[in-house]
Amino acid sequence: MDKGCLYIVAMPIGNRDDITERAKQVLSAVELIAVEDTRHSRPLLQALGINTPLLALHEHNELKLVNRLVEQLSAGGTIALISDAGTPLISDPGFPLVRACQQAGVRVVPVPGASALICALSAAGLPTDRFLFEGFPARTSSARCDQFTRLKDAGMTLVFYESSHRIVHSLTDMAAIFGVERPAVMARELTKLHETIVSSTLGELVTLVSGDPNQQKGEFVILVAGAVQDTQTLDPEALRILAILAEALPTKKAAALAAKITGVKKNLLYQQALELQQAE
Template sequence: MMPASSATLHVVATPIGNLGDLSPRAQEVLRTVAAICAEDTRHTGQLLSQFGIATPLLALHDHNEEAIAGRLVARLLAGESLALVSDAGTPLVSDPGFRLVRAARAAGVRVSPVPGACAAIAALSVAGLPSDRFVFEGFLPAKAAARRERLQRLAGETGTLVFYESSHRIADSLADMVQAFGAARPAVVARELTKLFETVLDGDLEALLAAVQADGNQRKGEFVVMVQGAGDDEDAKVAEGRRLYARLNEHLPPSTAAKLAADLSGAPRKALYGG
């Protein structure tokens, strides 16, 4: 199908820390488009000033994207090329932009990626966990009950799990992962990737939780948490049994909940409940 316009919406990855990761191609695109749609114009303005780029900025974020997507597509259809960036990394990966990209594609506008940094992929590349299959979950729910329910649903997943987490919830999230996945599940916590205080910690979940709790510096910055998937059929059965037990225990006595969860999942009852 012929494009409806000669213009292009460029989806441009920006650095997650090290400014050297903004590619020459990305710089050229950001210089030459009519405008740049940015999650936070102040933040992106500071980035652009480092490279002498003076392209006009337009705010596009979760609260206004649906309202302005149509106007932006109209500009594209009129022949103006635009760029889409997020505060850091690849747009749409736990960041705004999905509605604009969908609207542009529906209108027949060419949408082209300008690849670069992505925290999830960067973390996975250095984690030493299986990466042939992985599940990107982004940010977990902020509320504890919803977070624990989400993790319980993921306990039987066999691919490596990848999460983003903030500094004020990292310890609580790791504690909830210990409960959902078991203390011995291998995991990696990557912090402040490509920045001055970058750290990548590996071990089992219990050890990682202890390390984060013991060192205040390990509770600062931006985090990617990766958890190895349930390894074999027996691990998957236990993970599913724990998920079922957690739900059933909300309504039934613990011993009854454990018996039902064991019967339904095929997991040993003693792995679910000590009574």
């Protein structure tokens, strides 16, 4: 166990057997474990035979504790950071501490493991070459709809987390903005007893979840297929990337590189680059 290190340790998202041997070794050896909720983590850690002292570190107190923890690490201490489930910092607390450690020259060591995001993507059957993780949607319907509207034309798989309290409302807003026929996948209670992965359309998912209270329980990952890209038009982001590259590279090279970055066909980008060139 190296001294003066902050270990970022991934925890199981449901099934306790998904804990890694390395994670157990690190959690047993460090001087302190910073946890999101001691009431949740203590029983799990004790079941794993880990009795290391715990410190609650959550969104309401993390800014106050950062300096203290960085000082402890700088003096040679060893601390592990975990969240209630999955990989810390992925829609969970910890960013201020990790950033402060990096700025202070404290070594930060990732101990990888489970992540609901990656777990859902691997089993969803939607494209994974490009995806956008949005975390939890906004809490109010108007803010959610604004968020979804900004993402409506994105050509990549969209991934959201959602809670049982807002799952029906979020799916309803998604169907209204993305369209009821947009392909989507609902992954619920991943790795747990009642794990459910449903591949359908947003409209059908709204009907399913609204009509079955059991499907409204647990923790959710919602994956929405990217918008079908019109082969005759380019989205604004592809145009922006092409324009930047065209300023510094020959037209063919700019189009080829833009195609690798955006996934848009090279011929379409080349034609657009020629049009940009003529417009100048």
